[in-house]
Amino acid sequence: MQAIELKTTLPDLDSKIYKMFQLGARLIAITGNDLGNGKFELIYHFSKASEITNLKVEIDENTTVESVTGLFPYAELMESELVDYFGIKVNGAKANVFLEPGSGICTPLRKSKKTEPEKKEEKASAAQEKPEKEGATSKGGAS
Amino acid sequence: MAASTRVSVVPLGAQHPVLPEPVALKLSLEEEKVVDVSITVGYCHRGIEKAAEMNDFKQNVFLCGRVCGICSHHHTTSYSDAIETMMKIEVPERAKLIRTIVAELERLHSHTLILGLTADAMGYENLFMQTWRDREIVMDLFEIISGNRVHYDINQIGGVRRDIGYDVVKKIEKGMDLLEERFNILAKSYLDDPTFKKRTKGVGVLSSAEAHTYGVVGPVARGSDIPEDVRASGDENYAAYKDLHFTPQVEEDGDIYSRTKVRVREVFQSIDLIRQAIGYLRDGPIAARVQGNPNGEAIARVEAPRGELFYYAKGNNTKNLERVKIRTPSFVNIPALKYMIIGEEFSAVPVIIASIDPCLSCTDR
Amino acid sequence: MVEMIKNVFKNLFKKPATLRYPYEKRPPTPGYRGRFELIPTECIMCTMCEKSCPADAIKIDKETKRYEYDPLKCIGCGYCVERCPKDCIELKPEYTSPMTSHQKQEWTITLTPHKEAVLSLKEYKDQEYARRTKCTPLVSAEVQKSLLERFSDRQKLIASLGSFIRCPEDMIKEEDEE
Numbered sequence: 142m143q144a145i146e147l148k149t150t151l152p153d154l155d156s157k158i159y160k161m162f163q164l165g166a167r168l169i170a171i172t173g174n175d176l177g178n179g180k181f182e183l184i185y186h187f188s189k190a191s192e193i194t195n196l197k198v199e200i201d202e203n204t205t206v207e208s209v210t211g212l213f214p215y216a217e218l219m220e221s222e223l224v225d226y227f228g229i230k231v232n233g234a235k236a237n238v239f240l241e242p243g244s245g246i247c248t249p250l251r252k253s254k255k256t257e258p259e260k261k262e263e264k265a266s267a268a269q270e271k272p273e274k275e276g277a278t279s280k281g282g283a284s
Numbered sequence: 285m286a287a288s289t290r291v292s293v294v295p296l297g298a299q300h301p302v303l304p305e306p307v308a309l310k311l312s313l314e315e316e317k318v319v320d321v322s323i324t325v326g327y328c329h330r331g332i333e334k335a336a337e338m339n340d341f342k343q344n345v346f347l348c349g350r351v352c353g354i355c356s357h358h359h360t361t362s363y364s365d366a367i368e369t370m371m372k373i374e375v376p377e378r379a380k381l382i383r384t385i386v387a388e389l390e391r392l393h394s395h396t397l398i399l400g401l402t403a404d405a406m407g408y409e410n411l412f413m414q415t416w417r418d419r420e421i422v423m424d425l426f427e428i429i430s431g432n433r434v435h436y437d438i439n440q441i442g443g444v445r446r447d448i449g450y451d452v453v454k455k456i457e458k459g460m461d462l463l464e465e466r467f468n469i470l471a472k473s474y475l476d477d478p479t480f481k482k483r484t485k486g487v488g489v490l491s492s493a494e495a496h497t498y499g500v501v502g503p504v505a506r507g508s509d510i511p512e513d514v515r516a517s518g519d520e521n522y523a524a525y526k527d528l529h530f531t532p533q534v535e536e537d538g539d540i541y542s543r544t545k546v547r548v549r550e551v552f553q554s555i556d557l558i559r560q561a562i563g564y565l566r567d568g569p570i571a572a573r574v575q576g577n578p579n580g581e582a583i584a585r586v587e588a589p590r591g592e593l594f595y596y597a598k599g600n601n602t603k604n605l606e607r608v609k610i611r612t613p614s615f616v617n618i619p620a621l622k623y624m625i626i627g628e629e630f631s632a633v634p635v636i637i638a639s640i641d642p643c644l645s646c647t648d649r
Numbered sequence: 650m651v652e653m654i655k656n657v658f659k660n661l662f663k664k665p666a667t668l669r670y671p672y673e674k675r676p677p678t679p680g681y682r683g684r685f686e687l688i689p690t691e692c693i694m695c696t697m698c699e700k701s702c703p704a705d706a707i708k709i710d711k712e713t714k715r716y717e718y719d720p721l722k723c724i725g726c727g728y729c730v731e732r733c734p735k736d737c738i739e740l741k742p743e744y745t746s747p748m749t750s751h752q753k754q755e756w757t758i759t760l761t762p763h764k765e766a767v768l769s770l771k772e773y774k775d776q777e778y779a780r781r782t783k784c785t786p787l788v789s790a791e792v793q794k795s796l797l798e799r800f801s802d803r804q805k806l807i808a809s810l811g812s813f814i815r816c817p818e819d820m821i822k823e824e825d826e827e
Contacts, residue, residue, distance in 0.1 A: 142522075142584065144583050167499055169592075170594055170609065172596055172609045174607055184596075186583070186596070186611075191518060191519075193585075195583075214498060215498055215619055217619065226333075238324075238326050239326045239329045239648065240329070249331065249334050250334055343701070343703035343728070344703075346703045346726045347703060350724070427681060428680070431680050432681070432725070437726050
């Protein structure tokens with residue numbers, strides 16, 4: 142079947158979703174797409190009286206998206222899927238529902254480089270070492 | 285003086301004899317009444333959406349049919365529908381009618397399965413065995429039509445793979461007469477039995493406003509006074525439903541008894557739809573020619589036995605698809621289980637789980 | 650209550666609803682997608698079956714002319730049967746027997762024209778039939794030994810197992826010789 146296509150930008154996203162909620166539409170699914178070059182696309186599919194509307198928005202790798210569970214409480218699992226498969230940051234979503242941490246598989250549906258959990262541990266330990274070094278130099282500077 | 289109450293946590297763990305598939309529940313009990321539930325899914329994840337990007341778009345039909353064993357034909361129908369919309373292929377009439385007949389037979393198979401499991405969850409083993417014996421009529425018909433009892437693989441892009449001859453049509457008609465006669469006797473045990481009513485009326489209630497807030501689909505929504513059914517939505521390309529007479533079955537109360545009544549009525553409705561579809565069969569081709577590669581985006585949705593099944597596909601002019609997204613009906617029905625269990629007694633929990641028809645292989649994919 | 654008494658009397662004189670396997674077996678349905686079989690004299694090594702398998706169960710090596718099939722990966726969809734241009738693949742309406750170790754089936758393809766074929770089709774089929782009806786033990790050696798300890802008499806053992814095992818006497822003789 143044919144769907145009604147709507148495109149929007151990230152600042153207008155909240156108001157458009159609120160309008161769909163006021164019309165009484167039902168959220169079917171949230172799809173994530175990897176467009177390459179660090180850009181992602183989110184599509185919100187709504188259903189109202191035998192018609193389907195696709196609401197598309199383009200985001201960057203580092204943007205944090207607001208959760209829609211305030212209006213649609215059943216979107217929790219859908220947002221956990223986005224976090225597990227793509228690594229998109231969503232406010233308040235639970236991670237590691239479908240994939241096990243430490244199994245070596247991380248964000249499998251991304252096309253570009255995959256961030257492995259070992260590299261994240263190295264980054265965390267490197268971040269811990271840096272304030273220690275700064276503390277030591279400041280102590281040396283003070284003394 | 286207020287009596288102090290203690291809360292004990294009981295796991296209805298990942299493996300349990302009443303569950304058809306693994307899901308982990310943690311129930312917080314206060315003297316036999318449930319006060320809190322936490323649900324964990326993810327025990328059956330197999331990475332199907334990633335595997336669908338490594339295959340040909342024609343080989344994906346077999347992969348999508350193995351997401352679930354009970355609603356396998358609806359997955360392949362929905363996937364083929366999405367690709368046919370994307371590539372603008374016209375499916376011939378006879379193929380659409382064969383897809384409808386197999387889909388309604390699958391609905392019979394699935395509803396008799398879950399009605400039997402509901403009876404088994406409350407200890408009524410005799411009714412469970414008799415319902416599953418009558419389900420064998422439908423499984424034998426599938427072996428004759430498609431070559432296998434589950435995972436029929438009868439769809440391909442552009443039509444169907446096998447034709448049903450005149451002798452097979454006669455066997456389907458005889459099977460439907462036999463099933464209707466036996467189910468008339470079984471329906472009395474499901475709907476008129478006083479013990480069954482006592483355990484199911486007023487238990488596991490989901491009111492109409494709650495059903496709208498939590499977005500449930502399928503017989504769970506139709507048992508709570510929401511008349512939504514994809515078969516009645518007027519979609520021109522969805523098999524042959526535009527030619528058949530059909531109204532959704534709706535009940536008001538929202539408890540386990542209403543959902544069981546919706547499913548029993550849908551069994552009789554499916555037998556009627558199969559007889560109508562057989563009357564419309566005429567000679568003709570069973571598949572259209574497929575040329576080229578898929579390009580663009582498309583969506584499709586069908587009415588699986590458990591609710592609304594939704595597919596989204598995106599192609600980029602090569603043999604492999606770029607993205608396949610599947611949203612199954614149990615994905616929204618299982619989180620709504622929390623609001624049906626809170627406030628009920630501990631012994632009613634297995635029957636409530638069996639009444640929403642949970643399919644965990646569909647949820648986790 | 651009255652209905653229940655009527656049902657009880659009816660069920661006393663009815664046959665059971667199940668088949669008494671292994672004494673009564675269910676006849677196979679034609680068109681059932683069961684065991685994979687290849688006719689190597691018809692194969693022309695076009696590799697259409699390898700490209701069309703969704704589960705990667707077929708592997709073809711064109712230099713050494715080997716055709717390899719993995720029965721544990723096969724999903725029984727029948728797509729290779731449709732795509733083979735010479736109709737050399739068949740899915741027979743029989744059940745696949747269980748395995749105790751992961752064994753793949755192999756064939757060597759000789760691409761000679763039919764007039765000078767090494768074996769004619771009838772001779773090949775007779776040879777395949779003789780190879781398949783030779784003793785393929787369905788029960789492992791340890792289970793056989795433990796069954797023999799329970800039934801001291803060989804005749805009683807064979808009579809109790811029925812048609813489960815084909816010629817158990819020969820297999821037991823081979824074990825004794827080893």
